[in-house]
Amino acid sequence: MKYSVGNRKLTARRQDRQYLTKAQDGFTLVELLVSVALVLLMMVMFTEIFQIASNSITAQRGLSENDQRARMITTLIQSDLNKRTFQNIIPFSPSEKAFAFRLSDxxxxxxxxxxxxxxxxNDSDDVIQFTTDSNITSKLLDTTPYYGKASVLGGDIFAHPNQPETDxxxxxxxxxxxSPYAEICYFMRGGNLYRRTLLIRKPLDLETTNSSQPQTAGGAEFFDPANSLYSGNFWNDFDFSVYRSGTPTAYANFxxxxxxxxxxxxxPNFSLGRTRFRFGYDHATGLPREYVNDVDGIAQFIGxxxxxxxxxxxxxxPQAPSNVSGSANPMNPTSSSxxxxxxxxxxxxxxxxxxxxRSEDLVLSNVITFDIKLFDEGLGQFTDIGSSIAVDYASSATPAYRNNNPDSTFATNIYDTWHIEYDVDNADGDNNHATGQDEPPFRPDDGSGNLRALKAIQITIRYVDISSQQLRQxxxxxxxxxxxxD
Known part of the structure; x- marks a missing residue:
């Protein structure tokens, strides 16, 4: 009996110890709160690390994409410059007319x-514009032609094959x-770098396309207002270089x-060497329009x-006068409307x-500067036209050739390869731009009569990378x- 009672007491004590041991295996409320806080802290830390890593990857991807875009723009500009038709950059002079029979070569x-x-x-008010030929030489690595918009004329390209859409x-x-030929223009406005491309027409080689002016099968010009065959907005429908000419009503000629x-x-000679036949120039005076006033009457650069x-x-x-009152010719640099x-x-x-x-001609946004410098051989370094240190490009020899910059000091800072016979100031009073003796603005020589060709240019573009907020150049x-x- 005593043995049984003792055993029961011993068993009870063992059960009590097991119960106490099991009770001690749990967590207190304080321990739970600390554990939860540590877990939350670790989660926050992991989240922060993940965000930092993600932001870093995004920034690096943005930098990589912008670097790729910068390389593409560099390649694009260099390719265009290599394709320029004016390869030997010595501006024409009227003195060369005596040798015109040789200049055909x-x-x-x-x-x-x-x-x-x-x-x-000011590194944001420069313009470079030139003509190109993608097949100018077999030395080019890039012979890609130029493409542009061309709407169908006459409703049927088979009935009227002489039109840009069939080229x-x-x-x-x-x-x-x-077309392998084009007018190319680079300029900056409002933090955007633009590239306007206007094709110079090369008609498809057919018996029915013996004229560069688009015509019906019966030979009527589509753009001649007398024929009432076209009523659209030209530079919405066609990406082509044209000049405004014709009688009794002028219209777009390709x-x-x-x-x-x-x-x-x-x-008549509608050579693009004569400024009045170029894009961006007044077809009446041959002067470029690069500024438009703001609402306060202050001139702003538009390029x-x-x-x-x-x-x-x-x-x-240029197919018809603009519908804006006071600006029938929007290229007129003296228009203020x-x-x-x-x-x-x-x-x-x-x-x-x-x-x-909109934005079809945009090549880069968030641009801070677009600066062009010429290699000044007399100075021995790159410099801006009209800068205080320039030697070969210090001041224009043709002050009548100017844009509409309100500061007359800067309006003549234009380098131009010119034409063998061009009268831009109408000094002879005959109102004929095809006759006259105007010299090009700049035609430097070494002082002994040996002409200096323009040998190199430097283009600097600075822009802000949005993903990293870094200034890139x-x-x-x-x-x-x-x-x-040779």
């Missing part, structure tokens, strides 16, 4: 190249055209390869009109969303080597 001085500096201390030799209309010839003296503006239904020019919106950096009268081709030093030289 000067295939390395076709078309033009122009660089407008404006204020040498690419495609059977089905696709709204595009192609440039072709003959327009690259600077040595033909007979009239050239953008695709958004020229595609606006009120632009119309156009107003630039400082917030959008678009001309108000051409700013609505009906300008359907690319500098292109491009030798203007004559690729047609």
């Amino acid at each position: 000067y295939t390395d001085r076709r078309g033009y190249l122009v660089i407008s500096e404006n204020d040498p201390n 690419d030799a495609r059977i089905s209309p696709d709204g595009t055209s192609v 440039h072709d390869v003959k327009s690259l010839d600077n040595t033909t003296l007979e009239s 050239r009109f953008t695709h958004q503006e020229t595609s606006h239904p009120d632009f119309q020019y 156009l107003i630039l919106d400082r917030n959008t950096n678009v001309v108000n009268q051409y700013a609505s969303t009906t300008g359907s081709r 690319m500098t292109i030093i491009h030798p203007l080597t004559n690729l047609l030289a």
